Amino acid sequence: MTSPRGNGRGASSQRGPLTRREVVTAALALVDADGVDALTMRRLAERIGVYPTALYWHAGNKASLLAAVCELAHSDMELPPVVGGPPWHEWLRSMGHAARAMLHKHPNIAPVLASQLQVTTSSFPLSESVLAVLHGAGFEGERLTGAYNTVIGFLFGWLFGELASEPPEADEDWTSGFQRKLRDIDSDAAPTLAANLPVLANQAFMLRWESGRRRPMDRSFEMALDVLVAGLAAQVGHEQAVGG
Amino acid sequence: MTSPRGNGRGASSQRGPLTRREVVTAALALVDADGVDALTMRRLAERIGVYPTALYWHAGNKASLLAAVCELAHSDMELPPVVGGPPWHEWLRSMGHAARAMLHKHPNIAPVLASQLQVTTSSFPLSESVLAVLHGAGFEGERLTGAYNTVIGFLFGWLFGELASEPPEADEDWTSGFQRKLRDIDSDAAPTLAANLPVLANQAFMLRWESGRRRPMDRSFEMALDVLVAGLAAQVGHEQAVGG
């Protein structure tokens, strides 16, 4: 009950003063393992083997700790090289896959990234790369802003949607109730939905009961990338360059 | 301190037993006014003029109350008519504007919708409409699923990003620190970013310190819609139909 250090994290926790990096790493590990709701100052402190209030000295309050956790997860994303790299549409596809890989590695952090503005700090390299690639594709000035916002908003928005939180397992009522409502859909009121239920149920947004962490939406993501790239190409007059 | 009803909500609260609808409406009003963090069972109860535990009888626990709040907000979205309506690309634009109007009417609920899977219940009419329109545009089977996921994921993902939560006002440190970091960007490491800062600062994802609730991203949204529609057109071979 009294919680001095030492039994906290096995071999990896060295002696010596606790460091900020150690706190943030432990917090990300906790989120990855048990979800973002499991991240409480008290629980994290216990896991590290320290008193809760000690965390405040290193990581500030919970909000700034969470921001640091997001930043750490974000740093796991490897950007494709821009100079001497592939043509812009291929680069965007690589970047999309890199972003998706990072988020699937830390799916529990996705809802946090999706809802907060603050966590964007230190993603300047990503911004610069996307901007450079789009500039190279022919976008300038306000249209560069628009294209950039389209790419970031569409891509990350789609991925955050794929990785949305599932209801807590306690709520099996919801899952079974939703499945029943889906099965009982009126084919008069919703004919297209009813007719295509086999390819839609649990595979499409707003029609699924499992998150993309459990059920990755691989093919839909590829098609989304196709649409994004082709749409940008149309904006810049390179329709023929990207293929269907 | 003792909190019987009557002084709770002025004239609008009739006598008689509390109803579920009344609870959910009051909860949405509280979220709209003060943000989702302000929605606690105890505070809501006090506002209605009832004991906290009374809410559980009508609305279940907090998670299901929040789901009901999302559903209520969602019901504020007016779908454009499908049969006898405009061509598919114009319909998609109208739907996009309707979704945006709804979310800008309840911006504080956007982060919840962005992060949770559960809140999708009873959006079957929206799903059916989008599916019908895309089917009419020529998508079938698995490609229909892909196109549907592209539309929903891109559109709502973009809008949730626009309306992300700002840091609490207490955190003026973050805002000013972020602005400084943006101003001090190294034009060697990030030349495109540095050169285009005037059209990017506070107007682009990951480069802004204010949310779209305060600073709507109107023009970028229009361009995003252009890209989405043109990209879908390319998928189905109607490139010439939608215009640039």
Place this chain on the structure above:
DNA sequence: ACCTGAACACCGTTCAAGT
């Protein structure tokens, strides 16, 4: 500088009891 230990104001939720 770094951390303990107590304390404060708040949560969501359960449950027995009232009417």
Place this chain on the structure above:
DNA sequence: ACCTGAACACCGTTCAAGT
């Protein structure tokens, strides 16, 4: 059926005190 009232187990955070 509908709500009260007390109680429980948890929070985040502050602050004085130790070393």
